[in-house]
Amino acid sequence: MNDAEDDGWWYCLRHGGVEHGAGCPDSQRLGPYPDEATAARALRIAAERNEAWDEQDENEGNG
Incomplete structure (x- = not known):
């Protein structure tokens, strides 16, 4: 599979x-996201x- 066919990993907000x-x-x-593990941490990444x-x-x- 080339990059054009592979549009990455996603975290779905609808079904979690x-x-x-x-x-x-x-x-x-x-x-x-580049991989499944990173996509699984999507909510934590967004919060951070x-x-x-x-x-x-x-x-x-304050400046």
């Missing part, structure tokens, strides 16, 4: 599972990014 390639609509899933952005916003507001 990992998908590879075509699946649920992109608007209902997070990704793509949100925390980092919130912290950055707080720091910018």
Whole structure:
């Protein structure tokens, strides 16, 4: 399978599972991720990014 056929791993918000390639609509899933294990951690990754952005916003507001 080449890169054009392989569109990565996704975490589906609708059913709470990992998908590879075509699946649920992109608007209902997070990704793509490079592998299944990373896609399975999608909610944790999103939470960590949100925390980092919130912290950055707080720091910018104090400057």
